[in-house]
Amino acid sequence: MIGGGAWGTAIAQMLCREGQAVILWCLEAEVADAINSTHENTVFLPGVPLKPALRATTSVADLYDQDALFAVAPAQHTRTTLAALKGHISPGTPVVLCSKGIELATGKFMTEVLADELPEASPAVMSGPSFAIDVAKGLPTAVTLAVKDESIGDELIAAISTPTFRPYLASDLLGAEIGGAVKNVLAIACGITLGKGLGRSAHAALIARGSAEMTRLALALGAERETMAGLSGLGDLVLTCSSETSRNMSCGLALGRGETLDSIMAARNAVTEGVATAPVLRRLARQKGVDMPICDAVAAIIEGEISVDEAITTLLMRPNRAESVLV
Numbered sequence: 001m002i003g004g005g006a007w008g009t010a011i012a013q014m015l016c017r018e019g020q021a022v023i024l025w026c027l028e029a030e031v032a033d034a035i036n037s038t039h040e041n042t043v044f045l046p047g048v049p050l051k052p053a054l055r056a057t058t059s060v061a062d063l064y065d066q067d068a069l070f071a072v073a074p075a076q077h078t079r080t081t082l083a084a085l086k087g088h089i090s091p092g093t094p095v096v097l098c099s100k101g102i103e104l105a106t107g108k109f110m111t112e113v114l115a116d117e118l119p120e121a122s123p124a125v126m127s128g129p130s131f132a133i134d135v136a137k138g139l140p141t142a143v144t145l146a147v148k149d150e151s152i153g154d155e156l157i158a159a160i161s162t163p164t165f166r167p168y169l170a171s172d173l174l175g176a177e178i179g180g181a182v183k184n185v186l187a188i189a190c191g192i193t194l195g196k197g198l199g200r201s202a203h204a205a206l207i208a209r210g211s212a213e214m215t216r217l218a219l220a221l222g223a224e225r226e227t228m229a230g231l232s233g234l235g236d237l238v239l240t241c242s243s244e245t246s247r248n249m250s251c252g253l254a255l256g257r258g259e260t261l262d263s264i265m266a267a268r269n270a271v272t273e274g275v276a277t278a279p280v281l282r283r284l285a286r287q288k289g290v291d292m293p294i295c296d297a298v299a300a301i302i303e304g305e306i307s308v309d310e311a312i313t314t315l316l317m318r319p320n321r322a323e324s325v326l327v
C-alpha cells in the first residue's frame with residue numbers, strides 16, 4: 001500500500017487477512033510508528049483500531065517486488081511515489097490506482113502518470129462511493145474495479161472482496177478516473193450551495209447538471225457513458241455531494257458560509273483533491289471544447305477570479321437550454 005493516509009490505511013485494514021500480508025508505506029515516521037506500536041493511525045484515521053498484523057514502514061524498499069501495489073498517495077504526489085519504485089517491480093505487476101484527481105502540472109490522469117513512471121505495470125483503477133472510515137470499520141461498501149487485463153481482474157477480485165467490500169469488475173479505466181476526479185469538484189459546488197443556504201432543490205439540480213458535465217467530458221475523452229451511471233460516477237457523486245464527511249463537500253460548505261479558501265486549507269491536514277483538480281479540469285475541458293459551467297465556476301472561485309456570489313449569479317443567468325447531457 002503506497003500511502004498511509006486515511007484511505008490507504010482503510011484499504012490496508014480491509015485487505016489484511018489470513019494468508020495475505022499487507023505492508024503500508026507511510027511518508028511520516030510518526031504515522032508508521034503509531035500503527036506498529038498502538039495499532040492506530042493517530043494522524044489520518046484516529047479512533048479506528050487496526051489489525052495487529054498490519055505492518056507499516058517508511059522504507060520504500062519494503063515495497064519492492066510485491067505481488068500487487070495500491071497507489072493511494074494524493075493525486076499531486078502519485079508521480080513521485082511511483083517513480084521511487086522504478087526498476088523494482090516485475091513486468092505485469094498490478095498497480096491499483098486509488099487516488100481521485102488530475103495532475104495539476106501535466107493535466108494527466110493517474111493511469112497516464114503510471115504509464116510514464118512504471119510502464120511495465122498492469123494498471124487498474126479502484127473508485128466509488130467509499131469513505132475511509134466506513135471501509136475501515138467494515139461497513140458495507142461497493143466500488144468499481146476497472147482493469148486492463150481481465151485475468152488480473154479476476155485475481156484482484158478474489159484477493160480484495162469480502163462480504164462487506166464488493167468490487168464490481170469493469171474495463172473502462174478512464175471513465176472510472178473521470179468520475180472520481182470530477183465528483184470532487186462538484187462536491188465543492190454542492191457544499192457552496194448548501195453553505196449559502198440556497199436549499200435542497202438547488203443542491204439536487206447541481207448534482208443532476210453536474211452529472212451531465214461529467215458525462216459530457218467522459219464522452220469527449222473516449223470513456224463510456226455507462227461508467228458515469230455506475231458506482232464510480234453517479235454513486236460517488238451522490239455520496240460526496242451529500243455528506244459533510246467529504247472533505248470536498250465540507251470545504252464547499254465553509255466557502256459558502258464565507259470562509260476564505262486559505263483559512264479552510266490552513267485548518268486541515270487532510271487532502272481536498274477538488275481544490276487542485278478544479279483548475280486543471282477547467283483547462284482540460286476548454287482544450288477539448290467541453291462546456292462544464294459548474295466546474296468552471298468552482299475553478300474561478302478557487303483561483304480567486306470571482307466571488308461565490310458572482311459565480312452563483314453567472315450560473316443562474318445562463319440562457320435556457322434543452323435538457324441533454326450533450327449541450
Ligand SMILES: NC(=O)C1=CN([C@@H]2O[C@H](COP(=O)(O)OP(=O)(O)OC[C@H]3O[C@@H](n4cnc5c(N)ncnc54)[C@H](O)[C@@H]3O)[C@@H](O)[C@H]2O)C=CC1
Pocket residue numbers: 003004005006007008026027028044072073074075077080081098099100101130131132133269270271273
Ligand atoms: N479518505 C477517503 O475516504 C478516500 C480518499 N480517496 C483518495 O485517496 C487519496 C489519498 O487520500 P487520503 O488517504 O484520504 O489522504 P489523507 O488526507 O488522509 O492524508 C494525506 C496523505 O497525503 C500524504 N502526503 C502528503 N504530502 C505528501 C508527499 N509529498 N508525498 C507523498 N504523500 C504525501 C500523507 O502522507 C497522507 O498519506 C486521495 O486522492 C483521495 O481522493 C479515495 C477514496 C476515499
Ligand SMILES: O=C(CO)COP(=O)(O)O
Pocket residue numbers: 100128129130131184187236239240245246247248249271272273
Ligand atoms: O472519495 C471519497 C468518497 O468516495 C472521499 O471524498 P472526500 O475526499 O471529499 O472526503
